[in-house]
Amino acid sequence: MKKEFWLERWAREETGFHENEVNAYLIQFWHELRLAHDSAVFVPLCGKSADLQWLRGQGHPVLGIELSGIAVQAFFRENGYLPKVLHSEKFECYEANGIRILCGDFFDLGRDDMAGVKAVYDRAAMVALPPEMRERYVKHLLDILPHAAQILLVTFDYPQAEMQGPPFALSAEEVTALYREHAEIRLLAQIDVLAQNPRFQKRGLTRLQESIYLLTLL
Ligand SMILES: C[S@@+](CC[C@H](N)C(=O)[O-])C[C@H]1O[C@@H](n2cnc3c(N)ncnc32)[C@H](O)[C@@H]1O
Numbered sequence: 001m002k003k004e005f006w007l008e009r010w011a012r013e014e015t016g017f018h019e020n021e022v023n024a025y026l027i028q029f030w031h032e033l034r035l036a037h038d039s040a041v042f043v044p045l046c047g048k049s050a051d052l053q054w055l056r057g058q059g060h061p062v063l064g065i066e067l068s069g070i071a072v073q074a075f076f077r078e079n080g081y082l083p084k085v086l087h088s089e090k091f092e093c094y095e096a097n098g099i100r101i102l103c104g105d106f107f108d109l110g111r112d113d114m115a116g117v118k119a120v121y122d123r124a125a126m127v128a129l130p131p132e133m134r135e136r137y138v139k140h141l142l143d144i145l146p147h148a149a150q151i152l153l154v155t156f157d158y159p160q161a162e163m164q165g166p167p168f169a170l171s172a173e174e175v176t177a178l179y180r181e182h183a184e185i186r187l188l189a190q191i192d193v194l195a196q197n198p199r200f201q202k203r204g205l206t207r208l209q210e211s212i213y214l215l216t217l218l
Contacts, residue, residue: 001130001166003067003105010068016199017124017167018047022054025154025212026121029188030058032214033150039118044106044141045125048075055121056099063117064101065091065109072103107140114144120151127156127167134170138178142217151183151215158208163200175213183215 009015035041037059043052046064048071056062066072072094076083081096091104102113120141129137141151155170172187179185194201194208 001133006067007070010070015047015071017128019050022050023123023154025189025210026051026054026123026152029152029212029214030055030121032188033119033152035060035119035150040116042114042117042120042145043125044120044122045128046075046101047071047124048078049123051121051123052099052101053079056097060098060119061116062099063113064099065106066101066103067105069103072101075101106137109140109144111144114146117146118149120145120149122151123154124167126153127165127170130165130168131174134174135178142182145217147217149217151213151217153213153215155211155213156208157211158200158205162205163203172211175211179215183217186214186216188212188214 038061040061040063041055043049043055043062043064046052046066047068048066049064052062052064052075069092072092076094076096081099083094083096086093086095090108091102094101094103102109126134126137153175155175156167157171158169160169172190176185190209190211192208193210194205197205197208200208
């Protein structure tokens with residue numbers, strides 16, 4: 001999947017993945033991490049998610065990474081912040097009120113960028129990537145994350161043949177296969193959500209489940 005795909009989606013305002021409200025699973029399950037309120041949280045492929053603000057509201061310094069400058073600027077503007085902007089070789093760094101978003105490619109992040117990060121919130125990040133990119137995504141995440149970091153992962157699963165992603169289907173078997181050797185995996189919930197998603201019914205889905213996992217890196 002090319003970067004242009006996402007940049008064009010933001011440019012054309014085709015952002016059906018964006019939720020105006022804070023994600024209900026984040027609110028319901030975040031306490032499972034038992035994270036100190038001052039621990040930093042990383043949000044990969046963050047878009048302009050309202051979840052960034054919610055996490056900051058819990059006290060966490062928040063670090064996001066997002067390809068689209070339109071998304072990053074919209075996040076700060078729509079939340080009433082005037083961010084400081086710094087340019088580095090790989091990223092434009094926007095920062096206000098303890099929320100820092102690096103505008104650039106997730107795959108350019110290094111270990112130094114993740115210093116102090118204790119947890120990751122992955123909603124619509126791993127499932128935004130096609131299967132062949134996911135392995136690379138997980139490998140890179142594992143390469144850069146500090147030891148013992150936790151990941152709250154929200155996934156979609158459906159019969160992939162019924163619809164083209166994104167979002168791409170991500171089964172429990174694949175989550176297990178990708179993380180088994182590197183993390184303790186807890187399935188916190190698995191919920192049938194087809195009835196609440198008419199836009200996916202219209203696209204032909206006969207089954208749609210969301211799953212929430214808590215991964216603790218070994
Ligand atoms: C499906 S959206 C989800 C956004 C956000 N997590 C949310 O819940 O609203 C995926 C986002 O990832 C961004 N993205 C895709 N590939 C990326 C990459 N390699 N590095 C950084 N951001 C990327 C896209 O621009 C898009 O905003």
